[in-house]
Amino acid sequence: MIDGGGSFYTATQDGAFTSDDDGKTWTPYHVIMHRRDGTTMDRVPHDYQRIVPEFRGDQIAFPSDQGLHIVDKTNKSNYNLIKAVGDMHNAMSLSALISPSTTKPGSRNLVVNMWDWDVCMSHDDGATWSGWAKTEKSPGSCGEGGGGMNLGASGNLIMCHHQHWWSSSDGGHNFIRGDLPGGCSPQTYVRKSGSRTDPSGLAFAILNAPPNSPPPAPAAEISAEAACPCPCPAPCLNCCGSAPTAASDSGLNYSPDHSDVSVGTAEVSSNGDVSNGSEREEKKAYDYNFGLAPTVQGNVNYLMSSKDNGLTWTWAAMPKALEQVGMLAADPTSAHSMFAVASNCLSRSADDGKTWSACSTAKGLTGKFTKLLVKDSKTMFMIRGGAVPLRTTDGGTTWTELTGAAHLYKNGMTLDCSMSWSGKTLVLHGNDRGAIGRGEYGTYVWKSTNDGNDWTDETGDLATISVGSGVWYEKDFYFVTQGEGVLKKKDFEA
16 A cells, blocks of 8 residues: 555565555564563564554554554654554464363463464463473474364373474473474374273374375384383473484473564664574464364375374374365274264274274265264264254264254354263354354354253353364363453353
8 A cells, every 4th residue: 555645565474564665675664572581572573464544544554463563653764663462362262272280279271372473371270371481391383373182181282283293291381292294183082991081092183294104113212311101201201212203392491482483583682783583484284273174285184193192103094085084083982983074974993093984874974074073882963064963872873963953054154063071061163254244143152961952052242253162171161262362161061
């Protein structure tokens, strides 16, 4: 755009720029940021959406993923944008990994993947937030984006972003990182006998990588100095060998407050000199999305398996018929039963994913499948795109529609669904973006306590159209949103 004085402005994902010579040369805008430790960073904000002319009169404003920034028109030679960021509690949350707090008895640790800036952590169930201490092995190399899951209340966490995985066995205080030939998506884990939540050690993820990506070599022998059992408890996080799928990055001394790897950053010394910061590689194809894992063109999906709650991994290609499988679901009441879901296929494995059945042709199993929820060996729920969920009560032999939720699907919307740890409570949640055009409110949180026969509207006073995944922890329901942070409904299951 061009303002009344003839200045040119442009804003893109890589920054905001201005020109006073009809576009012959361009100058980038900067934002001076003050860290909590007292140091200063000169950052060129990025991820701009548009330019707002005539903002509050004759000002120029730039909305970005890092908040709102305004041109300082009082000083023509000043290229530092005025910050109008305000309270950034509404940054986009992508996933929540929950575990018992190790510093506040009775509370919980929350590890949340964010967009922007990086992974963050709370030691007190969201009351306060922080980065990682310099003595801890943080997941800060994950950067903005990614997502993962917690394995019940065990303190074991698994996370993926880009071509890496991260794993923690102490509730998120210390992570290790491994490398992959593609992007992964944590999916499910096997439970101990007699428990619906305690992990047995076996966990699964989907790896989206080029065909014929070789599996990792066998793990090397444990070094003599590592006198720790495997899987390793903190702080013995590097004692389980050095295979390509074991830790490749220690994560020490990283905190978002002290990061020098943010895109487009530069350090400002006490005398005002600026030095260039290092760039962080971005591979958008491997960004995490809840639900069915997207398949990059030309890639196929592999089954990633871990026998130590995510500390080391191996993988094998899915069968030809399941190369595009995007979601896995383990039966919490079985030691070996697991299901794979593609948009048009439901397949079962009875041997931890070593072999798979043909796609089910069961009566009533139709539509575009997005997610499977397994209550037990008999009762399961298939979530579908644009259509009411299906339910089976005979182990998948027949399926019927949950017509009690038909009102939510009258306009063809697609919802996510989450099941409580006990299996007694279902929650349908999501947003119908077309509702705005119809003058309606389109965010829904509906709950059923009788296997989907009846539903109650629990949407309440939610004021967001950017809803994400639902995470149960004990009887509480955490709702991840991309606008209101992470919300919690306490005692959502009576």
